[in-house]
Amino acid sequence: MKLVCKHNGLELSVETLLLDKLYLAGMRHYPKEFGGLLIGRYSHDKKTCYVTDTILPKKYSSSRSTFERGKEGLKKKLVEFYNNDPPLIYIGEWHTHPDSKPEPSETDKQAMQEISEHENVTIQNPILLIIGVNKQRYEPKFYLSLNNKLYEYE
Numbered sequence: 548m549k550l551v552c553k554h555n556g557l558e559l560s561v562e563t564l565l566l567d568k569l570y571l572a573g574m575r576h577y578p579k580e581f582g583g584l585l586i587g588r589y590s591h592d593k594k595t596c597y598v599t600d601t602i603l604p605k606k607y608s609s610s611r612s613t614f615e616r617g618k619e620g621l622k623k624k625l626v627e628f629y630n631n632d633p634p635l636i637y638i639g640e641w642h643t644h645p646d647s648k649p650e651p652s653e654t655d656k657q658a659m660q661e662i663s664e665h666e667n668v669t670i671q672n673p674i675l676l677i678i679g680v681n682k683q684r685y686e687p688k689f690y691l692s693l694n695n696k697l698y699e700y701e
């Protein structure tokens with residue numbers, strides 16, 4: 548599906564197949580939250596972000612309403628994706644909200660801000676995907692982290 552951030556017109560493209568895969572990975576940890584990194588690439592004009600893959604963390608801590616991933620082993624996998632043709636890079640984070648709406652919590656907002664400011668990432672405006680999940684269905688929502696705020700892709 549193709550989404551647009553109305554705030555600035557930036558587009559995001561993602562295959563349903565990937566979302567299905569993230570949903571399944573998330574449900575293996577239901578009713579706790581789970582998540583990982585989003586991998587992809589940008590168009591030459593930087594206007595469209597293609598979300599194509601994920602890296603799942605080896606270490607993490609989670610509960611029904613929190614998720615914090617570790618960093619172990621992620622660098623090696625990021626290098627492997629970067630050596631792909633075309634190179635695939637880190638574009639953001641995703642996690643599930645079990646039995647809940649895909650709206651960012653205060654913790655989510657803070658976490659994205661910290662990632663923009665402190666993590667050694669290749670992009671300044673990481674994307675956050677929250678997937679509201681239950682046993683029947685899932686609802687994904689993408690957000691762009693920009694100047695300390697999260698803007699929804701619709």
Ligand SMILES: [Zn+2]
Pocket residue numbers: 642643644650651652655677
């Ligand atoms: Zn959250």
